[in-house]
Amino acid sequence: MKTLIITEKPKVSQKIAYAISDKYKRRSTGGVSYFEISSNGETIYVASAAGHLYSLKEKKNSYSYPVFDIEWAPLYEVDKSKGYTRKYISLLKKLASQADRFIIATDYDIEGELLGYNALRFACSAKQAKRMRFSALTKPDLRRAYENLAEVDMPLVKAGEARHIMDWYWGINTSRALSSAVKTYSKKFTTFSAGRVQTPALAILVEREKEIASFVPEKYWTLSATLRVGRSKVKATHTRGKLFDESEAKQLYSKLQDAQEARVEKVELKESAVPPPVPFDLGTLQSEAYRYFRLSPKATQDIAQSLYESGYISYPRTSSQKLPPTIGYRQIIKALGENPAFAQLAELLLAKEKLYPRQGKKDDPAHPAIYPTGVKPKKLSSREEKIYLLIVHRFLATFGDAMKRAKMNVRTSIRGEAFTFSRARTLEQGWRVFYPYAKLEEHTLPKLREGDVLKVLKVSLDEDETKPPERYNPASLVAELERRGLGTKATRAEVVDTLYKREYITGVPIRVTPIGMSVIEALAEYVPEIISEELTRRFEQKLEEIQQGKAEAERTLEEARRELTRIMNEFKLREKEIGEKLALAIEEKRKSEVIGECPRCGGELHIIRSKKTGKRFIGCKNYPNCDVSYPLPQKRGIYPTDKRCNVCGLPMVSIPLGKRRVLSCIDMNCRSKDKYRKKQKEG
DNA sequence: GCAAGGTC
Numbered sequence: 001m002k003t004l005i006i007t008e009k010p011k012v013s014q015k016i017a018y019a020i021s022d023k024y025k026r027r028s029t030g031g032v033s034y035f036e037i038s039s040n041g042e043t044i045y046v047a048s049a050a051g052h053l054y055s056l057k058e059k060k061n062s063y064s065y066p067v068f069d070i071e072w073a074p075l076y077e078v079d080k081s082k083g084y085t086r087k088y089i090s091l092l093k094k095l096a097s098q099a100d101r102f103i104i105a106t107d108y109d110i111e112g113e114l115l116g117y118n119a120l121r122f123a124c125s126a127k128q129a130k131r132m133r134f135s136a137l138t139k140p141d142l143r144r145a146y147e148n149l150a151e152v153d154m155p156l157v158k159a160g161e162a163r164h165i166m167d168w169y170w171g172i173n174t175s176r177a178l179s180s181a182v183k184t185y186s187k188k189f190t191t192f193s194a195g196r197v198q199t200p201a202l203a204i205l206v207e208r209e210k211e212i213a214s215f216v217p218e219k220y221w222t223l224s225a226t227l228r229v230g231r232s233k234v235k236a237t238h239t240r241g242k243l244f245d246e247s248e249a250k251q252l253y254s255k256l257q258d259a260q261e262a263r264v265e266k267v268e269l270k271e272s273a274v275p276p277p278v279p280f281d282l283g284t285l286q287s288e289a290y291r292y293f294r295l296s297p298k299a300t301q302d303i304a305q306s307l308y309e310s311g312y313i314s315y316p317r318t319s320s321q322k323l324p325p326t327i328g329y330r331q332i333i334k335a336l337g338e339n340p341a342f343a344q345l346a347e348l349l350l351a352k353e354k355l356y357p358r359q360g361k362k363d364d365p366a367h368p369a370i371y372p373t374g375v376k377p378k379k380l381s382s383r384e385e386k387i388y389l390l391i392v393h394r395f396l397a398t399f400g401d402a403m404k405r406a407k408m409n410v411r412t413s414i415r416g417e418a419f420t421f422s423r424a425r426t427l428e429q430g431w432r433v434f435y436p437y438a439k440l441e442e443h444t445l446p447k448l449r450e451g452d453v454l455k456v457l458k459v460s461l462d463e464d465e466t467k468p469p470e471r472y473n474p475a476s477l478v479a480e481l482e483r484r485g486l487g488t489k490a491t492r493a494e495v496v497d498t499l500y501k502r503e504y505i506t507g508v509p510i511r512v513t514p515i516g517m518s519v520i521e522a523l524a525e526y527v528p529e530i531i532s533e534e535l536t537r538r539f540e541q542k543l544e545e546i547q548q549g550k551a552e553a554e555r556t557l558e559e560a561r562r563e564l565t566r567i568m569n570e571f572k573l574r575e576k577e578i579g580e581k582l583a584l585a586i587e588e589k590r591k592s593e594v595i596g597e598c599p600r601c602g603g604e605l606h607i608i609r610s611k612k613t614g615k616r617f618i619g620c621k622n623y624p625n626c627d628v629s630y631p632l633p634q635k636r637g638i639y640p641t642d643k644r645c646n647v648c649g650l651p652m653v654s655i656p657l658g659k660r661r662v663l664s665c666i667d668m669n670c671r672s673k674d675k676y677r678k679k680q681k682e683g
Numbered sequence: 684g685c686a687a688g689g690t691c
Contacts, residue, residue, distance in 0.1 A: 009690060032691095051689030063684085075689095084691050111689055164688075171686030179685070195686040309691070317690080491687060498686095 001041075004099035005132070006092065006119050007048040008106040011315065012137060016105055017046045019142035029094065030087045045095045049106065050088045054118045055079065056168045065176040066568040068561050070168060072118060089123050096124035104152060105132040105145070107366045110543070113153055114160030120152075135365040138326045158553040159546040166539060166560050171195035173564055174527055177571045178519065178582065185579025190586060193502055194523060197487040198495050200533040202504055202512070204480060205472060206520045209512045215468035221249035222462050225419050227262050227412070228455040229446045236262070236412060236419035242466075253461040255415060262412040262419060264452040269445075270409070273402035276431035278321045278360030279369030280394050282489045283482050285316070285387075288394075290475030292437050293386050294508075297478045297493035303387045304370070312377050313391055317490045318367035321360025323398065327368060329355040333399075335374025336392060345434055349399050357398040371395045393435045400431025408445050414456060471509035484533055503589065514592070518585035522578045526571045595640045595666065596651025601626040605651065605666070607638065618653075618666050630666045647672040 007013045010033060017024035017035035024046075025036045034047035057073040075085045096102075102124060104116035120129050130149040134141045171194065178192035223238035243249040278284070285304065286297040295303070304316035314327070323329070330350065337346030349355065360369070372392045380388060404427040411420045423443040426432065432440075472480065478492045487495050499505045504516030520531060529535050545551035571578070595605040595618055603622035609615070616638075618630040632638060633655060643652040645665035652663045665672045 049689085050691055053689090055688090056686090065685095082690090088691085107689090115689060160688095164686090167687050169686090173685090175685035189684085191684060193685055197687065305691085488688070490689070495687085 001101060002043045002099045003045065003101040003103060004092075004095050004124065005044060005046045005103045005105050006116055006124070006129075007046065008112055008115065009050060010048045012105070013046045013048040015137050015139075016132075016142050016146070017044075019139045020044060020046075020146055029091050032087050032091045034091060034095065045099065046105075047091055047095050048088065049092070049115055049119045050085055052111070052115045052118070053085050053089050053092075054115075054122055056164055058172075063176070063180075065173045065180065066169075066561075066564050067173065067176075068169060068564075070165065072122060074122075092119055092123040096126065099124075102126050102129035103132055103146075103149065104129050105134075108133050108135060109365065110156055110160045110163070110547075113156040114164070117152060117157045136324070137366070138324070153547075155547050155549055159543040162546055162553040162556055163539060163543055165557055166542075167196055169557075169560050169564055170530060170535070173568055174199075174523070174530055177527075177568060177575075178522070178578075181522075181571075181575040181579035182582045182586070183579070184575045186583040188583075190582075191502065192519065192582070193498065194519070194527070194530055196530065196535050196539065197481075197491070198498055199520075199523065199530045200484075200486055200536070201477065201481055201495055202499055202516055203520055203531045204484075205477070205499075205505060205510055205512050206517060208469060208471060209517070212468040212471070217465040217467070218244065219246070219463060219465050220244050221246065221253075222464065223249070223252060223256070223417075223419075223459070224462065225256070225259075225262060225414055225459045226457040227419075227421070228457055229448070230444075232444075232446075233457060234421050234423070234446075236410075236421040239411075239418040239420055249461060252417065253459065256417060256459045259414045259456050259459060262414045262454045262456050264410060264448050264450055264454065265413050265418075266409075266411040267448050267450060268409040270407045271427065272405050272407065274405060274430075275402050276358040276398050276400045277394060277435060278358055279323050279371065279398050280391060281319045281321045281360070281362050281364070281369055282317055283319070283479065283492075284321065284360075285370060285391070285394075286493065287475045287479055288390060288437070289387060290473065292390070293383075295383065295387070296474045296496075298474075298497045299383070300387060301490075301493050303384050304391075307377075307384060307388055307391075310377065311373060311375050312388060313373060314369075314371050315367045316370050318364045318370060319362050319489050320364035320367055320369045321362045323357045323359065323369050323371060323395075327371060329357065329399070332372065332374040333396070335376075336372060336396070339376050341389075342392060342396070345393075345396050348433065349396060352399070355399050357395075390437070393437070397431040397435035400434050401428070403430035403432050404428040405440075406445060408448075410448060412454060414459070471511065473509045477510065486533055486536060514585040514588040515582070518582050522581060526574065526578070527567055529567075593640070595653060596644070598622065598626060598628050599650060600628050605630075607632065631668060632666075645670060645672050 013035055021037045027034055027036055034045055037044040053075055054072045055075045055078040056070045057078050058067055059069045059071055074089055075082045102120055106112035106116035120126050129152055131152050132145040133150050134145040174194040175192055182190050220242040225236045227234050227236055286300045289295040289300040307313045308316050333346050333349050336342045370391055372395055405424060406427050407424045409422045411418055423445050425442050474496050477496055481487050481492045503513055506513050523531050542556050546553050593606055598605050598620040601622050603620045603626055605618050606621055607616055608619040615634055616632050618632060620626040620628040639654045641652050641654050645652055648670045650665055650667050652665055655662050655664050
C-alpha cells in the first residue's frame with residue numbers, strides 16, 4: 001500500500017515525515033523535495049503544495065461584465081508570476097499516480113481545507129481522502145493527528161470555494177465596470193480595481209481626508225512656567241491644559257507673568273515595572289519595522305520571507321505572539337551566542353536558571369511567533385540585516401527581566417495656580433539591554449519636598465490651534481485593517497501596495513488622489529455594498545451557515561449573481577457619466593504632477609524616480625527626444641507650484657525645510673540661489 | 684487586466 005500525504009507548504013512536510021518515523025528519507029524531483037517512509041511493505045510519501053495551487057479563471061477570456069462563468073485552473077496558468085507552482089503540481093501528480101490512499105494534512109482552517117481538496121481532486125485526480133487535523137507542528141500533535149485520521153470536511157470545502165467565487169464575482173466585475181466606464185468615455189484603457197478588502201481600505205482613507213478637509217481648527221492657549229529645579233530648567237504646565245477662552249487665558253497670564261516663586265505642594269514618587277515586549281507576530285514586526293526604519297509593511301514582509309527561506313528565522317506569516325518551549329529556547333540562544341554580535345546578550349540569558357519568554361495574547365493554530373533559528377546569516381543586505389537584528393533582539397528581550405522605571409510627579413502652586421511637571425528615569429534596564437530601539441526619557445530626579453520653593457524663570461502663554469486627525473501611513477493602515485478584521489495577515493500589506501499601484505493614494509503619510517476620491521464617489525452611488533466592510537461581515541455569516549449545513553453554497557452564489565447582475569446593469573446605463581468623472585480625475589491628477597514647462601521643447605516637466613539609482617529628479621516627459629533634467633533634494637513632499645522664478649523664468653517647486661516650506665527654482669545653479677549661498681558662507 | 688487568499 002502506498003499513501004500520499006499532502007501538506008500546505010514544504011516545511012510542514014518534513015515535520016510530518018519526522019513525526020511518523022525518524023527513518024524518513026528526503027527525496028527530490030524537479031527541484032521540489034518530498035519525503036518517503038517505508039516499513040513493512042508500506043510506503044508513505046509526504047509532499048507539499050505551495051499554498052493555493054489552483055485559482056479561479058474565466059472560462060473564455062472576455063472583457064465584458066458581468067461575468068460569472070468561471071472554473072478552477074492551475075495557478076501558473078492564471079498568474080504568470082506564479083510559475084513555481086507548476087513543479088509542485090507535477091510532483092503531486094507523479095506521486096499520486098503511484099498512491100492508492102490520500103491524506104490531506106494542510107493547515108486546519110478554511111483555506112487549508114480547500115487548497116488541500118483542490119490538490120486532491122485536480123493534481124491527484126482523486127476523490128477520497130482522509131484528513132490530518134493539527135493545531136501545532138510539534139511531534140506529539142502531528143503524531144496524534146496521524147493516528148486519529150478524520151474525514152475531509154466537505155461543507156468547509158464548499159464554504160471556502162464560495163468565498164473564492166464571491167470575491168471573484170464582486171471584485172472582477174466591479175473592476176471591469178470601472179475600467180469600462182473610462183474606456184467608454186475617453187477611448188483609453190486604464191486599470192481600475194475594486195474588491196471586498198481594498199475598497200473599504202480606500203474608503204477608510206477617503207473618510208480621513210474628509211475629516212481633515214472639514215476640520216475647523218479652534219484656537220487655544222496654554223500656560224507654562226519654566227522653573228529652576230536644582231541645576232536644570234524644567235517646564236511645568238498649568239493643570240487646566242488647553243484654555244479656549246482667550247480673555248481668561250490672558251487674564252491668568254497677566255496675573256502670573258511676573259511671578260517669582262513656585263511652591264511645591266505635592267511630590268509623588270512611583271516605581272513601575274515594565275514587562276518585556278511580546279514576541280513578534282507579523283503585524284507587530286511590520287509596525288516596529290516601520291516605526292524604527294520606515295520600512296513599508298510589504299517590504300518588511302518580503303524581507304522576512306527571504307530570511308525565512310534562507311533558514312535564519314521561523315515562519316513569518318504568523319499571527320501568534322507565543323513562543324512554545326518546544327522550539328528549544330536555550331539551544332537557540334546558545335546558537336545565537338556563537339555570533340559575536342550577540343555573544344554578550346546571550347550570555348546574560350544563559351546565566352538564568354530558567355528561561356521564560358513573555359507571551360502575547362494573539363495565537364495562531366499553525367505557527368508560533370517569529371523567532372531566529374540560531375543559524376548564522378552569511379550575507380545580508382542592509383535592509384535584511386536591520387530586520388534580522390530587530391527579530392533577534394526582540395526574541396532575546398522576551399526572556400528579559402522587567403524594566404524598572406521611576407516616575408516623579410510634582411505639583412506646584414504659582415500665585416494659587418496649579419502647575420505640574422514630571423520626571424522619569426530608568427532604575428534597572430532589564431529587557432531594555434536586549435531591545436534598545438525605543439528612546440526613553442532619562443532625567444535626574446530632583447530632590448524635592450513639599451513646601452520647597454522653586455524659582456520661576458519665565459511664565460509663557462502660547463497660542464496654538466486644535467489639529468485635524470493624522471493621516472494614515474502604510475503601517476498604521478495595515479494595523480487599522482487588522483483591527484477591523486479586513487484582509488488577512490498575509491494580504492493586508494499587499495492591499496496597501498495595490499492602492500498605490502492604482503494611483504488611488506500617494507505619498508507618506510497617505511493622501512488620497514483625485515482618482516481614489518472619484519472611485520469611492522462613483523462606487524458609493526452605484527455599488528455601495530463594496531465600499532462597506534459590512535460585505536466582509538456578510539460573507540463571514542454566509543460562509544458560517546454553509547459550514548454548518550444551514551445554507552447551500554450554490555444558492556448563496558445564485559443570490560450573489562442575481563444581485564450583481566442587477567447592480568452591473570444599472571452601472572452600465574450610467575457608464576458615460578461615471579467614465580467622465582473618473583477621466584476628469586485622471587486628468588486632474590496628471591496636471592497636479594506637472595512641475596512646469598520644459599524650457600527646451602515646451603513639454604511637461606515631471607518628478608521622475610530613476611530606476612537605476614532610485615533617486616528623484618525632474619525630467620521632461622518627452623524623453624528620450626528631450627533629455628532636459630534637474631536634480632532634486634532627495635526628500636519627500638516636494639510639490640509643484642504655479643510660480644516661476646523671477647530670475648531665470650523656470651518653474652518653482654515647494655520644498656519642505658524643517659517645519660516650514662520654501663519656494664525654490666528648479667535650477668540649482670540659478671542666480672536666485674546666490675542669496676542662500678552667500679548667507680551659508682557668512683553663517 | 685481586473686479580487687483575495689494561500690506560499691516558494
